[in-house]
Amino acid sequence: MKITFKTVPIDELFNKADGDIEETIEEFGLDETSNPLLLEIFKEMASAINKQFDGIEVAPFENEFLAAARRVDYPFSPDKEVEVQIVLYSNAEVASFFGNWGSQNKPLGFHASSSGWELLRGDEVHDNSAHQVFICTDDAPLHQAIEEMIETRKGNYDRSIIRRDCTNFLITLTHEVCHAIEFIEHGAGLTPQECREVADDAEIPYVSVYHGAREDGTGREGSIPLSDLDNSDEEEWEDLNTEILEDRIEEKGVMMFCDLVDANPRLKALIEQLTDEKALKFMPPVGSGRKPSSMSL
Ligand SMILES: [Zn+2]
Numbered sequence: 068m069k070i071t072f073k074t075v076p077i078d079e080l081f082n083k084a085d086g087d088i089e090e091t092i093e094e095f096g097l098d099e100t101s102n103p104l105l106l107e108i109f110k111e112m113a114s115a116i117n118k119q120f121d122g123i124e125v126a127p128f129e130n131e132f133l134a135a136a137r138r139v140d141y142p143f144s145p146d147k148e149v150e151v152q153i154v155l156y157s158n159a160e161v162a163s164f165f166g167n168w169g170s171q172n173k174p175l176g177f178h179a180s181s182s183g184w185e186l187l188r189g190d191e192v193h194d195n196s197a198h199q200v201f202i203c204t205d206d207a208p209l210h211q212a213i214e215e216m217i218e219t220r221k222g223n224y225d226r227s228i229i230r231r232d233c234t235n236f237l238i239t240l241t242h243e244v245c246h247a248i249e250f251i252e253h254g255a256g257l258t259p260q261e262c263r264e265v266a267d268d269a270e271i272p273y274v275s276v277y278h279g280a281r282e283d284g285t286g287r288e289g290s291i292p293l294s295d296l297d298n299s300d301e302e303e304w305e306d307l308n309t310e311i312l313e314d315r316i317e318e319k320g321v322m323m324f325c326d327l328v329d330a331n332p333r334l335k336a337l338i339e340q341l342t343d344e345k346a347l348k349f350m351p352p353v354g355s356g357r358k359p360s361s362m363s364l
Contacts, residue, residue, distance in 0.1 A: 068256045069148045070123040070248060072113045077156040077201075101157040102206035104344060108337045109202055112240055113153050115331045116323075123248060127255040132262070135269035136255055149256045151198040151247045153240070154179075157205045165201070176202040176239040178246035180259040194259040198251065200243040209236045213349055229349065230342040234324070237338065241327070242320030249316065 116123065127133055127145055136143060159173040164183040179199045213232050217224055254262045266273030328335050 068125055068127065068145060068251065070125060070151055070251060071148060072116050072151050072153055072244065074110045074113045074153045074155055077154055077161065080154065101155075101204040102209070102341075104337065104341050105204045105206065105209070106155060108237060108334070108341060109153065109155060109204065109240055111331070111334050111337055112237070112327060115327045115334055116244065119327065119330050125248060125252050128252050130253060131271065132253060132265065133255050135271045136257070136265045139265060139268040141257075141261070141265045141268065143255050143257055143261075145255070147256060149198060149251055151200060151244065151251075153244070154199055154201045155204050156201060157203065159203055159205060159208070161201065161203075174203075174239075175208055175236065176200065176243040178243050178250065180250070182260075194263045196258050196260040198247055198258060200240075200247050202240050202243065209233065209345070210348075212236060213345055217349060224350075226342065226346045226350065229345050230338075233338060233341050233345060238320050238324045241323040242316055245316045245319040245323060248319075 159175075161183075162173040162177060165177060165179050165181055177200070179195050179201055182193045182195045209232070212235070213229060216228060216232055220228070250259075257265065263273050265271075328338065
């Protein structure tokens, strides 16, 4: 299967929304809080993935899910092209339609296994009929991260630290893209909604194409069988497998980001530009800290 990536401003999804909720959604569009440079970088990253890898080629995992899909004759084609939409939005509140993030801050990005829009209507959660990754283009979280870093280091920071913060922020995109890629590998390229249909037809639990592990602990290498836990605590199992998943995805996301930057001078230049923009905002210009007397020497 070949995976290609396409950026979609959240406003374009309005067309698919009901009239009733269109107004509600409108306020979550790409408004002035978006940083134009961040937008440009995310678009460049998506096109760089397509260019550099000519899309991403993956094979579906020969797992229990695939066996189930074959058993119920679910139509899928291992040769097809799968599109992942990278949906750009600027209001962090958008995330609240896609999941309950508890007391955590709203994420800067997420792989949307639910469609979200149904939640707006107060319905139950519906599985997504598309492969979608959402990414927040609001400038505020990046500012906050830099400000926190400056406070932590008690003012002892430099441009390279600001660049690192910008980079960590941008890696959110490749991290979420890697979640989507794994979902496609584990779920034979089917969308979350189609995966649910297979699970229902084949009477297997739909837990976790997402985690790459099943309730019974079978699944991809690295996941921990539920039976291996002394007290068979399912919540603990879920937490442990999530931790394994997140570590794996983080590593993949960082590697993909480094590959993209290494091979794309334009992307590298844009990131330098973002770093300069932030350095200019947060670092005092050279010489400004000097006393007038030393200036006059
Ligand atoms: Zn993650």
